[in-house]
Every structure is written in C-alpha cells, then in structure tokens.
Amino acid sequence: MFRKVSVATLSAALIFATTPGFACTGISLKAEDGAAIRARTLEFGFPMQSNVLVVPAGKEFSGTLPDGGKGLTYTSKYAVVGANALGLTAILDGLNDQGLSVGLFYFPGYASYTPVTAENAKRAIAPHEFGLWVLANFATVDEVREGVKDIVVVPTPAPGLGSPQGMVAGAHFFIQDKTGKSIAVEPVDGTLKVHDAPLGVMTNAPSYDWHMTNLANYINLSPKDIGEEKLGNTTVSAFGSGAGMLGLPGDFTPPSRFVRAVMFSQAATPNKTAEDAVLSAFHILNQFDIPKGSVVNAAVGEPTPEITEWTSANDLKNLRWYFRTFEDQSIRMVDLKEAVAAAKGEIVTIPMEQTKRPISNVSADVTRSNHAAN
Amino acid sequence: MIRKTAIYALIAAFALAPTAPAFACTNIVLKAKHGAVVRARTNEFAIPAESNVVLIPQGTELSGTLPDGGKGIGFTSRYNMAGANAYGQAVIVDGMNDQGLTFGMLLFPDFAEYAEVTPDNARRAMAPYEFGNWVLGNFTTVEEVKKAVADVVLVPTTTPVLNEVLPLHYAVTDRSGKSIVIEPVGGKLKVYDNPLGVMTNAPGFDWHMTNLRNYVNLSVNAVPPIEIDGVKLSQLGQGQGMHGLPGDFTPPSRFIRAVVFAHAEYPADTAEEAVLSGFHIMNQFDIPYGSVRDTSGGKTQAEYTQWTTASDLKNLRFYFRSYGNQNIHMIDLAKAFAAAKGEVRTVKMSTEQPIEDLSTKFMSGNQAGSARQ
Numbered sequence: 001m002f003r004k005v006s007v008a009t010l011s012a013a014l015i016f017a018t019t020p021g022f023a024c025t026g027i028s029l030k031a032e033d034g035a036a037i038r039a040r041t042l043e044f045g046f047p048m049q050s051n052v053l054v055v056p057a058g059k060e061f062s063g064t065l066p067d068g069g070k071g072l073t074y075t076s077k078y079a080v081v082g083a084n085a086l087g088l089t090a091i092l093d094g095l096n097d098q099g100l101s102v103g104l105f106y107f108p109g110y111a112s113y114t115p116v117t118a119e120n121a122k123r124a125i126a127p128h129e130f131g132l133w134v135l136a137n138f139a140t141v142d143e144v145r146e147g148v149k150d151i152v153v154v155p156t157p158a159p160g161l162g163s164p165q166g167m168v169a170g171a172h173f174f175i176q177d178k179t180g181k182s183i184a185v186e187p188v189d190g191t192l193k194v195h196d197a198p199l200g201v202m203t204n205a206p207s208y209d210w211h212m213t214n215l216a217n218y219i220n221l222s223p224k225d226i227g228e229e230k231l232g233n234t235t236v237s238a239f240g241s242g243a244g245m246l247g248l249p250g251d252f253t254p255p256s257r258f259v260r261a262v263m264f265s266q267a268a269t270p271n272k273t274a275e276d277a278v279l280s281a282f283h284i285l286n287q288f289d290i291p292k293g294s295v296v297n298a299a300v301g302e303p304t305p306e307i308t309e310w311t312s313a314n315d316l317k318n319l320r321w322y323f324r325t326f327e328d329q330s331i332r333m334v335d336l337k338e339a340v341a342a343a344k345g346e347i348v349t350i351p352m353e354q355t356k357r358p359i360s361n362v363s364a365d366v367t368r369s370n371h372a373a374n
Numbered sequence: 375m376i377r378k379t380a381i382y383a384l385i386a387a388f389a390l391a392p393t394a395p396a397f398a399c400t401n402i403v404l405k406a407k408h409g410a411v412v413r414a415r416t417n418e419f420a421i422p423a424e425s426n427v428v429l430i431p432q433g434t435e436l437s438g439t440l441p442d443g444g445k446g447i448g449f450t451s452r453y454n455m456a457g458a459n460a461y462g463q464a465v466i467v468d469g470m471n472d473q474g475l476t477f478g479m480l481l482f483p484d485f486a487e488y489a490e491v492t493p494d495n496a497r498r499a500m501a502p503y504e505f506g507n508w509v510l511g512n513f514t515t516v517e518e519v520k521k522a523v524a525d526v527v528l529v530p531t532t533t534p535v536l537n538e539v540l541p542l543h544y545a546v547t548d549r550s551g552k553s554i555v556i557e558p559v560g561g562k563l564k565v566y567d568n569p570l571g572v573m574t575n576a577p578g579f580d581w582h583m584t585n586l587r588n589y590v591n592l593s594v595n596a597v598p599p600i601e602i603d604g605v606k607l608s609q610l611g612q613g614q615g616m617h618g619l620p621g622d623f624t625p626p627s628r629f630i631r632a633v634v635f636a637h638a639e640y641p642a643d644t645a646e647e648a649v650l651s652g653f654h655i656m657n658q659f660d661i662p663y664g665s666v667r668d669t670s671g672g673k674t675q676a677e678y679t680q681w682t683t684a685s686d687l688k689n690l691r692f693y694f695r696s697y698g699n700q701n702i703h704m705i706d707l708a709k710a711f712a713a714a715k716g717e718v719r720t721v722k723m724s725t726e727q728p729i730e731d732l733s734t735k736f737m738s739g740n741q742a743g744s745a746r747q
Binding site: 023052108109204223239242243244254264280290296335342358359360 | 398420429481483484575576577594595596608609610611612613614616617618619620621622623624625626627630631634635638639640646650651653654655657658660662663664665666667668669670674676677693697700701702703704705706709710713714719720721722727728729730731732733734735736737
C-alpha cells in the first residue's frame with residue numbers, strides 16, 4: 001500500500017511540508033448524441049483565484065525548470081479554453097479545439113517528479129504547465145499516450161501557490177478525448193505512468209490502479225431498491241428507496257469519493273443531448289460539493305474549511321466549457337470557437353466571479369391560480 | 375425494528391399499496407449569527423409533482439376534507455402563507471407564513487397511522503395533505519402549534535390527482551429556531567422536540583435520534599498519523615475523520631449525513647448567507663438521477679430531487695430551485711402578497727435551466743497579458 005520513498009526529495013519535501021488540503025472529483029458521461037462530457041469539482045484550502053483562460057493556437061510557450069531556467073519550448077498547435085490559477089498561464093481544467101480535455105487533480109504524497117539533468121532539461125516542464133502542454137499539442141488520447149514519452153515533469157514550484165515563491169503542485173492528470181477515451185497520467189518514481197480509465201472517474205491519492213482494485217469491495221451495490229426479506233416468520237422491509245446502496249461510503253476521503261463517483265455516473269440514465277448530459281453532470285457533482293465545515297484541514301496554521309471552489313463540465317462535442325462557483329451556483333458557459341474568434345489571436349481571460357447576486361427575485365411574478373382554495 | 379401491525383387496516387393498505395411512488399426528503403435548520411434562522415429541505419418524488427409556489431392570503435376560507443369527500447374542519451386563515459404546492463392545488467407542501475413559522479411535509483411510508491372518522495371527530499378532521507395549510511394559516515410559533523395539535527385529527531383522505539392516502543409526517547420551525555416533528559402514530563399526532571432540526575423519512579423520529587449514537591466517532595477534523603510497530607500510517611487525503619459516514623440515500627443514512635453537515639457548518643453572518651449555505655448542504659441530498667430506482671409495481675422509476683427550498687424566517691423570504699433550473703430563486707412574502715392583492719396566486723417554479731454565455735466577456739485591460747508564459 002505504501003510507495004517507496006521518492007527519489008525526488010526536493011519535491012517531496014515541498015509537497016509534504018506545507019500543502020493545504022485539496023480534493024477533486026472527476027466524472028464522465030456520454031450523451032445519446034455521442035457527446036463525451038467530462039466534469040469535475042475543484043477543492044482547495046485557499047482561494048485559487050481561477051479565471052477562464054482563452055489561448056489561441058500559434059503561441060510560444062516554454063517549460064520552467066526548478067531554478068527558473070527555460071525547459072521545453074513549443075508553439076501551440078491548438079486553441080485552448082479552461083480554468084487557470086493564481087494569474088498563471090496554466091490550465092487546471094479545460095479543453096482544446098480538437099475536443100481533447102485535461103484536468104489536474106491533487107496527488108499528495110504520491111507524485112514524484114523527475115530530477116533535472118543536463119540531458120533532460122530541454123524536455124522538461126513544471127507540473128502546473130502539463131495541462132496546457134497537453135491541450136496545445138494533441139488531438140487524441142492516443143497521441144498524448146505517445147507524447148508523454150518525450151517529456152519529463154520536473155519539481156518546479158508554481159508561483160503563488162501557498163507562498164509568493166510557490167511550491168511544487170503534487171498532481172496527477174485526467175485526459176479524455178471526444179470519443180470518450182480516457183487515461184490517467186501519474187508521475188510515479190520519476191516517470192509518467194499512463195493508466196486506462198474506462199470508467200472516466202478520478203479523485204486523488206492513492207494511485208489510480210489502487211482505486212480501480214478497490215471497486216471490487218463494492219460490487220454488492222445497486223441503484224435498485226430492495227424488497228422484503230423473510231427471516232423465519234419475521235418479514236423485514238426497507239425503510240425507503242435506496243437500500244441497494246447500503247454500504248456506500250459517505251465521507252470525503254479520495255477512495256470513498258472515487259466509489260461514489262463511479263456509482264453515480266454509471267447509474268445515470270442516458271441523456272439525449274450534450275447539454276442534457278452537462279446538466280446531469282452538475283447534478284451528480286452536487287454530491288461532491290463539500291459542505292463548508294464538514295472537512296476541516298488543520299495541516300497548516302489555523303484550521304480552514306475545505307470548500308468546492310468551482311465545478312466545471314467539458315462538452316467535447318460542441319467544444320464548450322461550463323462552470324459554476326462556490327459564490328454563484330448558477331451555470332455559465334464559454335463556447336471555445338466564439339471565445340477564440342473574439343480573442344483575435346491574443347491570450348485573454350474571462351472572469352469567473354461577477355459582482356451580481358446569484359439569486360433571482362420573482363416576488364412579483366404572480367399569476368392567477370388555476371385552482372381556487374378548497 | 376419491525377413495528378406492530380397497524381390497527382388502522384385501511385390506512386396501512388393505502389400506505390403499502392404497490393403503486394405508492396417512492397418519495398424521500400431531507401430537512402435541516404441553520405442558525406446564522408445574530409439570531410436569523412433558515413430551514414431548508416429537498417423534495418424527492420419518482421413522478422413529477424408539478425409544483426409551483428402558491429400564495430394563500432390571510433382571510434382565505436379553508437376546510438378539511440373527509441375520506442367520503444365531505445367537509446371536516448373549517449377555518450379562516452389568519453396569516454399570509456406561501457410555499458411549494460403540488461398538482462395545481464392551493465395546498466402547501468413546504469412553505470412559511472408571515473409570522474416566520476415554517477412547515478414541511480415529508481413522506482412517512484409504513485409508519486403513518488391516521489384516525490378513523492367518527493361523527494364526533496369529523497368537525498375537527500382534515501386530510502394529511504391539508505395539515506400544512508392549517509398550521510401556517512393559524513399559528514405563529516412552535517409552542518402554539520404544540521398546544522393546538524390535540525384539537526385536530528388527520529383522517530385517511532386520498533390526495534387529489536394521486537388518488538391515494540399519502541403517509542406523511544411534518545417538520546415545523548419558528549423564527550426563534552425552535553423545531554418540532556409531528557408524526558401521526560396510532561391515530562394520534564405525536565410531537566417531538568427537534569433540537570438538531572434534521573428530519574428525513576421512516577422510521578419514527580425517536581429511532582433516528584437514538585441511531586445518531588452509532589456515529590459519535592465521526593469528526594470533521596483530520597486524523598493524525600499513527601505508528602504500529604514502526605509502520606507509519608497517515609490519512610490518504612482530507613476528510614478521514616468522517617470515515618464511516620454512510621453514503622447511501624436511505625432515510626437513516628441521510629439523517630446522519632444531514633446532522634453532520636448542518637452542524638459542522640460555520641455560522642453564517644447573515645440570513646442570506648445561511649440560505650446559500652443551506653443550498654450548498656442540500657446539494658449533498660440532490661439525488662443523482664438513476665442512482666435510486668424504485669421498482670415497486672413492476673415499473674422502474676428513478677427517484678430524483680424535484681425541488682429544494684429554503685425559508686428565511688427573519689426576513690420572510692422563501693427560496694427555491696428545481697431539478698430543471700438549478701439557479702436560486704426567491705420570493706419576498708411582503709412583496710408577493712402585495713402583488714397578489716388578496717387573491718390566491720401562484721409564482722411559477724421554473725424548470726428550464728438558463729445558462730449564461732460568457733464566451734466574449736473578456737476581462738478589461740487584458741490582465742492575462744501580464745500572466746507568466
């Protein structure tokens with residue numbers, strides 16, 4: 001169960017010492033119109049100040065080495081839309097104009113990055129730069145599977161993460177293309193390990209194969225109700241619907257969230273269109289909207305409640321990125337093609353938080369009742 | 375664990391009828407700083423309840439309905455009341471009055487036992503679904519309701535449209551934050567104090583409160599690492615203190631989760647913040663479509679959360695969202711009743727999700743230009 005001590009001691013030290021709690025849950029749905037929908041929540045112990053980044057094709061980017069030097073350089077082939085963090089040109093969750101999407105998920109205690117060498121420095125990027133690199137360069141999951149062999153992810157701190165100089169984000173990545181094919185990419189023992197992810201679910205530690213094996217502990221669960229049981233002359237009946245799920249773990253640890261996310265997304269009845277599936281995905285992810293105060297992180301300084309900062313859904317058919325935030329639960333959307341066209345070749349941002357109150361006052365919308373009082 | 379066979383065979387027959395749709399609800403109460411009280415709940419049903427918000431002004435003549443269709447109790451409402459109805463009826467399933475009293479009916483299958491109608495009690499009788507109108511139409515506080523429930527009986531009258539007797543129990547909270555649960559048991563209305571403000575469905579309320587003792591090990595805090603014979607074990611992620619929290623949607627498991635989430639909540643500064651927190655907590659009980667399937671009656675139906683409400687008892691505002699429209703809507707009782715001009719009126723509960731298109735709402739000054747590349 002416990003991994004070998006990481007060889008990348010620098011990153012390990014930075015990750016362990018000061019990391020705030022950070023949990024995420026990812027699910028996938030497929031609509032009857034063929035659209036693949038990938039959705040996720042993002043939790044963090046402090047505000048990530050995320051906004052939507054619009055990145056046109058043809059932009060120059062470079063990886064950052066731990067000493068601040070330049071690593072891998074590339075020119076983006078595809079236009080990208082997604083959430084950034086801390087003002088960085090980085091993608092925590094988003095998609096490109098080929099219908100490929102990526103999500104960064106926290107992977108504390110397990111992520112171990114490659115030490116920089118003179119040989120690999122020109123192929124190196126930071127963990128927080130991985131998402132944009134994937135979306136800027138590839139169209140399908142199979143391409144990513146090949147592409148990750150050519151790079152190394154090195155322990156470069158993300159500026160502003162936890163402190164001004166930042167710290168190394170212990171992360172793993174979930175990638176899905178427009179056919180619905182999915183992989184989890186995990187930096188383990190200094191290399192990038194690729195796991196097939198046919199159920200489309202992702203949470204956090206431990207590693208992806210552990211979670212998939214753990215599902216065998218829950219094959220008794222069913223969305224169907226349970227009828228009466230006769231025990232001798234005694235009949236025992238369920239209190240209500242839902243008894244088929246008795247044993248489903250309700251806590252917010254990564255293994256328990258993984259099991260719930262598999263159950264809810266697999267039980268979801270088919271949705272006709274991509275938009276129906278997006279709305280269903282938001283309903284499912286409501287289950288992972290951690291109530292403020294129910295998970296308290298006391299790892300660093302004052303105990304802080306972990307909250308779901310935002311929830312997003314990627315429509316890989318129509319190339320749309322949807323989101324809602326903790327402050328405003330109404331659903332908002334960015335259409336990649338429209339946004340990129342309006343950006344006119346520039347990298348631009350769309351604010352995720354607005355000033356308006358997220359409540360519709362309908363007090364005066366009274367209509368005559370069809371039925372008078374009885 | 376198994377209750378005695380109901381002596382009210384008629385009701386039992388209705389309650390257990392194989393056509394009764396599954397119906398689950400979760401109820402919480404939050405108290406903000408400076409005394410504001412918010413009660414919130416979800417409403418699940420396997421068939422659409424076609425709910426809207428009904429406004430019933432004070433001075434409306436209301437009456438109870440007997441099983442044979444005759445008239446039971448008659449009264450004139452003393453307070454303006456508003457809330458979610460069902461099937462176009464002027465009946466409040468969940469709502470509040472202008473005195474800051476709030477009421478919710480929740481399903482109580484296999485356990486609700488109503489009184490038989492007699493010549494003696496008919497004039498004090500009403501249908502189970504009419505109880506909310508009587509509570510909100512007549513009282514201002516939980517204490518008043520407590521005193522008055524002995525004066526009425528609930529009789530097994532079928533619910534319009536559904537044509538069955540709904541097995542129900544009730545949650546009542548007043549603006550001071552005092553809460554009670556009222557359960558029809560053995561033909562009488564039994565009242566329980568509800569200091570935690572949580573309610574779900576079967577079995578009886580006292581069973582749920584005792585069951586909480588099975589979960590005193592749960593904690594919102596992280597668990598420190600331990601060492602066993604030199605082997606160090608530490609939590610895999612945040613939230614380990616809650617390991618053992620049941621995650622299914624049966625009423626006992628929802629009761630436990632609701633107590634944990636509502637009481638772990640940081641007190642809100644204002645009533646409106648408590649309302650928004652209430653909706654976040656109720657997200658946990660927004661049953662994902664397909665995850666709970668009712669197969670009774672040979673048909674498979676998915677049970678889902680049709681709507682969620684929150685009643686702000688300080689500012690007299692009723693908030694709601696529906697399965698189809700997850701945005702939060704609000705009616706201010708004073709404004710709504712002014713617009714209703716003394717008539718029974720409804721405000722539509724939207725079921726179409728508006729999605730705001732931000733594709734070209736770029737940040738001014740193009741702050742991304744300064745982002746690190």
